[in-house]
Amino acid sequence: MEILKSRFFKKNTALVAEKLLGCYLVRQIGNQKLIGRIVETEAYLGVKDSCCHSFQNHFTDKTKAMYLEGGFSYVYFTYGMHYCLNVVTGDKTQPEAVLIRALEPIEGISKMKKYRKKQNLKDLCSGPGKLCQAFSITKKLNAKKLTKKGELFITKGRAVKDKELDSRVGLPLHKDSAYWFLRFYIKNNPHVSVRKNQIC
DNA sequence: CTGGGGATCGAG
DNA sequence: TCGATCCCCAGG
Numbered sequence: 001m002e003i004l005k006s007r008f009f010k011k012n013t014a015l016v017a018e019k020l021l022g023c024y025l026v027r028q029i030g031n032q033k034l035i036g037r038i039v040e041t042e043a044y045l046g047v048k049d050s051c052c053h054s055f056q057n058h059f060t061d062k063t064k065a066m067y068l069e070g071g072f073s074y075v076y077f078t079y080g081m082h083y084c085l086n087v088v089t090g091d092k093t094q095p096e097a098v099l100i101r102a103l104e105p106i107e108g109i110s111k112m113k114k115y116r117k118k119q120n121l122k123d124l125c126s127g128p129g130k131l132c133q134a135f136s137i138t139k140k141l142n143a144k145k146l147t148k149k150g151e152l153f154i155t156k157g158r159a160v161k162d163k164e165l166d167s168r169v170g171l172p173l174h175k176d177s178a179y180w181f182l183r184f185y186i187k188n189n190p191h192v193s194v195r196k197n198q199i200c
Numbered sequence: 201c202t203g204g205g206g207a208t209c210g211a212g
Numbered sequence: 213t214c215g216a217t218c219c220c221c222a223g224g
Contacts, residue, residue: 060221
C-alpha cells in the first residue's frame with residue numbers, strides 16, 4: 001500500500017484526474033479504516049476556468065486551500081448540507097484541483113452504511129456529497145496534507161483500462177467551461193454518479 | 201449587517 | 213421537479 005507522493009499531484013491537473021482513477025482513498029478514524037476505490041473525478045483548472053472557485057485568482061477564506069501545493073485537501077461545504085472533497089494539484093501559483101466524485105466501497109462498508117443511513121452499496125459513495133458523508137469528511141479535513149499516513153490519504157492502485165471522458169457535472173450551463181471535457185470515470189462501473197444535467 | 205447562491209441529494 | 217439547509221462572501 002504505497003501512498004501517493006506530492007510529486008504525483010504536481011503534474012497537469014487533467015492528467016492527475018485521469019491517473020487518480022483506480023487509486024484508493026483511505027480514511028482512518030481511530031481504529032476504523034475506510035477504503036474506497038476512486039472511480040470518478042473532475043479536473044478544475046484554476047484561474048482560467050470560470051467554473052473553478054479560484055477563477056481569476058479569486059482568493060477567500062473558503063478558497064485559500066486551493067493555493068496550497070499539490071497533495072493537500074480542499075474540502076468545501078455546499079447547498080447547506082453537503083461537503084465535497086478535492087485534491088489540490090500543481091504548485092502554489094496554480095490554484096487547481098481534482099474533485100473526487102465517486103468511489104467504489106472496498107473496506108469498512110458497514111461503517112459507511114451507518115454514516116450514510118443507507119443500506120444499498122450503490123448509494124454509499126456514488127456522488128461527491130455521498131462519499132464525504134460515507135467517509136465522515138467535513139471541513140475539519142480541509143487544507144490537510146494527503147501525502148502521508150494520517151486521517152486521510154490516497155494510495156496507489158492498479159492501472160485502469162476502460163476510462164471514459166465527458167463534460168463536468170452540476171455547473172452553470174451558460175459558462176462555456178462547463179462543457180470542457182474534464183470528467184473522468186471508469187466505464188460501466190456501478191458506483192459512478194448519475195448525472196442529472198444531461199448535456200446534448 | 202444582510203441576502204443570495206451553491207462543483208448535491210433524495211423524496212414525490 | 214423541487215425543496216432542504218447553512219456557510220460564506222460581496223455589496224451597501
